[in-house]
Amino acid sequence: MNGNELIPHLFRTEYRKLVSVLCYHFGIQHIETAEDIVSDTFLAASESWGMKGVPENPVAWLYTVAKNKTRNHLKRNKLFEQKLSPEIRYAGTESEEPEPDFSDRNIEDSQLAMIFTVCNPLVSSEAQVALALNLLCGFGAQEIADAFLSNREVIYKRLNRAREKLKEADIAIAPPAAAEIDARLDNVLTTLYLLFNEGYYSASQNTILRRELCAEAMRLVYLLSENPLTARPSVDALLALMCFHSSRFEARSGQNGEIILYDDQDETLWNRELIRHGTFLLERSSTGNVLTKYHLEANIAYWHTHKQDSAEKWENILQLYNRLLQLEYSPMAALNRTYALSKANGKEEAIREAEKLGLDDNHFYFSLLGNLYSDVDNTKAMQYFRKALELAHSEAERRLITRNIERLSSGATG
Amino acid sequence: MTEFLLIFRRDIRKEAQPSPEQMQAAVKHWQDWIGGIAAQNRLARQPQRWSADARVVRPGNLVTDGPYAEIKEAIGGLLFIKADDFDDAAEIAKGCPILEWGGNVEIRMAVSPEDAA
Numbered sequence: 007m008n009g010n011e012l013i014p015h016l017f018r019t020e021y022r023k024l025v026s027v028l029c030y031h032f033g034i035q036h037i038e039t040a041e042d043i044v045s046d047t048f049l050a051a052s053e054s055w056g057m058k059g060v061p062e063n064p065v066a067w068l069y070t071v072a073k074n075k076t077r078n079h080l081k082r083n084k085l086f087e088q089k090l091s092p093e094i095r096y097a098g099t100e101s102e103e104p105e106p107d108f109s110d111r112n113i114e115d116s117q118l119a120m121i122f123t124v125c126n127p128l129v130s131s132e133a134q135v136a137l138a139l140n141l142l143c144g145f146g147a148q149e150i151a152d153a154f155l156s157n158r159e160v161i162y163k164r165l166n167r168a169r170e171k172l173k174e175a176d177i178a179i180a181p182p183a184a185a186e187i188d189a190r191l192d193n194v195l196t197t198l199y200l201l202f203n204e205g206y207y208s209a210s211q212n213t214i215l216r217r218e219l220c221a222e223a224m225r226l227v228y229l230l231s232e233n234p235l236t237a238r239p240s241v242d243a244l245l246a247l248m249c250f251h252s253s254r255f256e257a258r259s260g261q262n263g264e265i266i267l268y269d270d271q272d273e274t275l276w277n278r279e280l281i282r283h284g285t286f287l288l289e290r291s292s293t294g295n296v297l298t299k300y301h302l303e304a305n306i307a308y309w310h311t312h313k314q315d316s317a318e319k320w321e322n323i324l325q326l327y328n329r330l331l332q333l334e335y336s337p338m339a340a341l342n343r344t345y346a347l348s349k350a351n352g353k354e355e356a357i358r359e360a361e362k363l364g365l366d367d368n369h370f371y372f373s374l375l376g377n378l379y380s381d382v383d384n385t386k387a388m389q390y391f392r393k394a395l396e397l398a399h400s401e402a403e404r405r406l407i408t409r410n411i412e413r414l415s416s417g418a419t420g
Numbered sequence: 421m422t423e424f425l426l427i428f429r430r431d432i433r434k435e436a437q438p439s440p441e442q443m444q445a446a447v448k449h450w451q452d453w454i455g456g457i458a459a460q461n462r463l464a465r466q467p468q469r470w471s472a473d474a475r476v477v478r479p480g481n482l483v484t485d486g487p488y489a490e491i492k493e494a495i496g497g498l499l500f501i502k503a504d505d506f507d508d509a510a511e512i513a514k515g516c517p518i519l520e521w522g523g524n525v526e527i528r529m530a531v532s533p534e535d536a537a
Contacts, residue, residue, distance in 0.1 A: 332466060
């Protein structure tokens with residue numbers, strides 16, 4: 007890798023570590039200082055490496071420069087004596103200046119501390135997702151806005167409000183105590199799950215950005231799964247779910263970014279390595295006595311890695327959705343359950359059940375009805391597809407429904 | 421929507437017990453039925469299974485194993501759902517698999533403090 011490729015790569019892997027260590031070092035009131043130092047460090051790298059070539063150990067170079075910049079910052083602002091110094095957790099002798107600690111151990115602690123800081127229920131869940139992207143993944147307001155199909159101003163305000171809230175509450179940036187993990191991990195997993203879904207189900211056409219979101223969510227869950235403090239079955243289950251879903255990334259969109267539905271996907275494009283790893287994690291998650299929605303969803307996703315239809319597959323998926331819905335209702339789960347019901351128990355029963363769902367403002371609902379009525383009552387199927395087309399939000403979804411309509415009319419006439 | 425309680429009762433005499441195959445089919449029926457209610461977002465509380473085993477406490481601190489000696493029908497389970505009214509709740513209850521076993525479903529409506537006053 008030359009400097010041009012290396013810096014974006016290091017930005018992805020090291021930004022989070024640098025920001026975490028520095029935030030951990032400075033405390034919540036000075037996270038902007040930490041961010042500024044990290045940005046300056048990367049800027050210095052691109053200038054220096056471009057001219058002098060890439061240093062032998064680029065990561066160590068970044069850490070050293072970040073350390074120096076921290077030292078200079080403290081001197082320059084005289085903050086050291088006045089207010090920052092008492093807050094700094096540093097066990098060194100008094101004559102020494104406190105320095106951020108870039109040991110593996112401290113990097114790990116800092117990152118864990120930051121994940122729990124960012125995923126704090128004090129701020130709304132959508133702000134937590136934005137803040138995670140911003141502070142933990144180095145995404146700017148514009149990138150986040152692109153991913154959320156929102157505008158920069160809205161995201162900028164959302165981020166600032168969230169930061170202010172955390173500062174007002176004077177949240178301590180610290181790894182959670184072992185006794186609090188269970189209570190706090192739920193919220194962390196919800197946020198990372200939303201972050202992944204934002205990438206996976208986003209209507210944004212920018213597939214590179216969407217994949218980046220999913221990859222970041224996976225990196226963060228992986229971090230939790232590797233830390234003895236947070237390595238819980240629910241974490242493994244969530245990571246398994248993410249592995250199974252992302253294994254289909256290559257197959258689920260066409261050359262022009264159009265959606266390719268599961269049934270039409272070329273399964274040779276599915277990533278076997280991710281499926282294997284997901285299966286390993288799913289097995290590892292089957293311990294303890296807490297069954298989370300991640301376990302159920304990961305199991306559903308596992309069955310979807312078998313492309314071939316079978317009675318066993320759909321019966322299992324149906325029962326998993328039955329349990330998932332008892333745990334937590336969601337319109338998407340209700341629709342998917344009804345689809346599984348048609349595969350396991352037949353269309354007649356599924357149509358009866360679908361008509362009770364009453365999701366009249368949901369275009370997926372009418373697409374489902376269209377599918378269920380296809381070959382049963384094509385006139386009705388067509389009406390439902392048209393209704394779905396009216397309600398669809400994005401161009402990609404409209405194209406998909408139009409294809410269904412075309413398929414139906416060519417089948418009906420031919 | 422109001423909360424309703426469905427109480428399932430069935431014949432507990434030995435001769436009325438299903439075979440293992442029938443039991444297996446029954447499990448699926450129950451799960452599909454409850455899953456259907458959940459898919460309509462009509463579950464008021466998470467379903468809870470209760471033991472078939474029971475104790476009965478009578479005056480004089482008398483504790484006995486189950487009500488089985490005196491009665492032929494026992495509670496098989498409880499489910500809390502959301503429905504518009506009794507008719508609506510009854511529509512949901514009509515799908516209950518206990519009916520296939522000659523059991524019955526009793527429906528009770530949650531009473532708010534104002535109603536009770």
